[in-house]
Amino acid sequence: MPDTIQQVIDTLVTPEVQEMVQQSANAEASSNTGLTIAILGLLIFAAHLFTEIFSRKRIPDVLLLMIIGLLIGPLFGWVKPSDLGSVASVFTTITLVIILFESGTQLNFNTLLNSIRGTMKLTLINFFVTMVVVALLGLIAKVNFLTSLMLGAILGGTSSAVVIPMVKQLKISEKGGTILILESAFSDVLCIVFAWAFMQAIQSGSMNVGRVIGEIISSFILATVIGIIASILWSYVLNRVRHVKNSILTTPAFVFIVYGLNEWLGFSGAIAALAFGIGMANIDSIYGSSSIVKKLFKEHPTKLNETEQQLFSEVVFLLKTFFFIYIGISIKIDQWLPILIGLLITMVLFVLRIPIVKLSVNREKESILLEDKMFMSGIVPKGLAAAVLATIPMQHGIAGGEMIQNIVFAVILFSIIFTSILVPVMEKNNAISRLYRRCFDGKKDPSITEMLEQE
Numbered sequence: 481m482p483d484t485i486q487q488v489i490d491t492l493v494t495p496e497v498q499e500m501v502q503q504s505a506n507a508e509a510s511s512n513t514g515l516t517i518a519i520l521g522l523l524i525f526a527a528h529l530f531t532e533i534f535s536r537k538r539i540p541d542v543l544l545l546m547i548i549g550l551l552i553g554p555l556f557g558w559v560k561p562s563d564l565g566s567v568a569s570v571f572t573t574i575t576l577v578i579i580l581f582e583s584g585t586q587l588n589f590n591t592l593l594n595s596i597r598g599t600m601k602l603t604l605i606n607f608f609v610t611m612v613v614v615a616l617l618g619l620i621a622k623v624n625f626l627t628s629l630m631l632g633a634i635l636g637g638t639s640s641a642v643v644i645p646m647v648k649q650l651k652i653s654e655k656g657g658t659i660l661i662l663e664s665a666f667s668d669v670l671c672i673v674f675a676w677a678f679m680q681a682i683q684s685g686s687m688n689v690g691r692v693i694g695e696i697i698s699s700f701i702l703a704t705v706i707g708i709i710a711s712i713l714w715s716y717v718l719n720r721v722r723h724v725k726n727s728i729l730t731t732p733a734f735v736f737i738v739y740g741l742n743e744w745l746g747f748s749g750a751i752a753a754l755a756f757g758i759g760m761a762n763i764d765s766i767y768g769s770s771s772i773v774k775k776l777f778k779e780h781p782t783k784l785n786e787t788e789q790q791l792f793s794e795v796v797f798l799l800k801t802f803f804f805i806y807i808g809i810s811i812k813i814d815q816w817l818p819i820l821i822g823l824l825i826t827m828v829l830f831v832l833r834i835p836i837v838k839l840s841v842n843r844e845k846e847s848i849l850l851e852d853k854m855f856m857s858g859i860v861p862k863g864l865a866a867a868v869l870a871t872i873p874m875q876h877g878i879a880g881g882e883m884i885q886n887i888v889f890a891v892i893l894f895s896i897i898f899t900s901i902l903v904p905v906m907e908k909n910n911a912i913s914r915l916y917r918r919c920f921d922g923k924k925d926p927s928i929t930e931m932l933e934q935e
Contacts, residue, residue, distance in 0.1 A: 523548070527801035534649055542642055542804050542861075543900035546893070549808015561810045568806060569868070574736075575641060575799040576864050577753045581735045582792045583644045583661050584757020585784060589765050592758065595658040598848065602659060602840035602856070603666045607636035609836055610829060611674070617825065623880065630678035631884055634870055635825065635891055637667030639863020640750075642896060645800055646859060646903065656852030659841075660859055662754075668865040669699045669748045675869045682878055699748040707752035710738045711759025712766060715781035728791060731760075731784070760784055803864075810867065811893050812886050822890025829891075830898055833857045834919050851906075854916045858902035862892045 526548070530541035552558045561568060611632035618628025643664040647657040677692045714734055721727050738756050739749035759766065763781045784792075813819065837856045841848045848856075870888035874881030906913050 540900035542896060545801060545804035546808040546896060549805040550811060553809030554811055554813045559809055572864050575803045576750060577735060577739045578732060578799055579641055579644055579796055580665055580750055580754040581757040582796045584754045585761045587658055587758050587761060589762045591654050591658050595655050598841050599659045599662040603663045605840050606836050607667055607670045609832060610636040614825060626678055626682050627880055630675055633671055633674035633678055634866050634888055635862055637671040637865055638664045639861045640664040641803055641863050642861035643859060652855050653849050653852055656848060665750055665754045668750050671865050703742050703747040703751040704755045706742055707738060707755025708759040711756045715763045719782040811889050815886055818883060818886035819890045822887045823894050826891050826894035826898060830860060833860050850920060853920045854906045858906055859899050861896045861899045866892055
C-alpha cells in the first residue's frame, strides 16, 4: 500500500511541478529579502528624522527607536530576539565598543582632570546606594538577600549607549557631560564585577571580598594603561596604514583587538576602548609631556583626521539606531508582576538620584552648573551591561533567574522612558524643572543662562 501511494505521488509531482514549486519558493524568499532590506533603509531614514525631531522638539530619538522595537517585537511579534541568534550579543558588544571609543575621542585631558573627582564620587555613591536599596526592596518582597544584592549590582550603572548620544545633543557644559560619560563607562565595570561575585557567592555559598576589590582595581587601572599604550602605538602606525588602500576602518578594527585582548586578560575591555579613544584625542599632549615617548619615537605622532572622525560618528549613529530597536524587541511584556516591580524600582532609583547627585557633586569644589546637576539627576538609563548580565543567572540555573531577567528588562524600558521624558522637561520652565531647581538650591547655584549674561 505505501508503495502504491508513493507511485501516485511520483506520478502527480512531475519534474515540471517540482520546478514550479522551487521557483515559487525562490521568488517568495527573494521578495522577503527585498522587503527586509527596504525596511532597514526606512529605519535609517526614520533615525535621521528622529534626530531632527530631538533637536527641534526635544522628543528623544532613543525613545522613538525603542517604540519601533516594541511594535515589531513583543506587541506584533514580527521579530523575536531568538530570530537574531548569537549575532545579537556580538552586535551589542560592537555597539558598546565603538560608542565608547568615539566618545573618548571627544574628551581632552584638562576636562578629564577637572571631572574625575566628581565622576568617581557619583559613580561609587550611585552604585552602592542602588545596590543596597534594591536589596532592601527584595527583602520586602521576600527574595533571597544575595539574589537581591545581585539584582542591585546589575542595575547599579548607567548605559553608555544611551548617555553618550543624549549628552551630545543637550545644552550641558563640557565638564558635566564628561562626568556623565565617564560614569556610564566606569559603572559598567562595577556592575560586571559585583554581579559576577554575587552569582558565584549564591552558587558556592561564600564570597571573597578581597578578590572582588582586586578585580575592580585591575579592571580600571590595567585596562586604562593598556588602552593608552595602544593609542600611542597606533598613532605611530596610523600614518603608514593610511597609504594602504581602503584602510579607513583599520582604526575601529584595532579598537576591537584592544577590547578583545583586555577581555581575554580578565580586564575591562570597555574601559580600554574608552582609554584608547582618549589617548588618540590627546596624543599631542602625551608626546609633549612624556620624555619616555620622545625617546622611543623620534617622529611626531599622527592624530585622527576630520574624515576619520566623521566616519566614526556615522558608524555610531547607525549602530545606535539598531541597538535601541533591538532593546525594544528584547523587552518582555507578557508578565505583569516583573513589569510592576521594574516600574517601582525605576521610580525609587530616580527619586534617590537627586540626593545622590547632591551628595556627590560639591558646589564649592566642583563648580558644577545648576542645569548640569538637573541633567545628572534625570539621566539614569540602564542598558547594555544590565541587559547582558540579566540573562546570566537563568543560564547558570540560579533560582529566580527568569524573574530577574524580566525585572531588569522592565527597568531598562522604564528608565529610558523616564530619562527621555525628564530631559526635555528640564529644559523648560515648568513645575518639574522648578522642583528640581529647588532640590539643588537653584538660587545659590549659577545657571548657564546667568553665566552667558555675565559674559
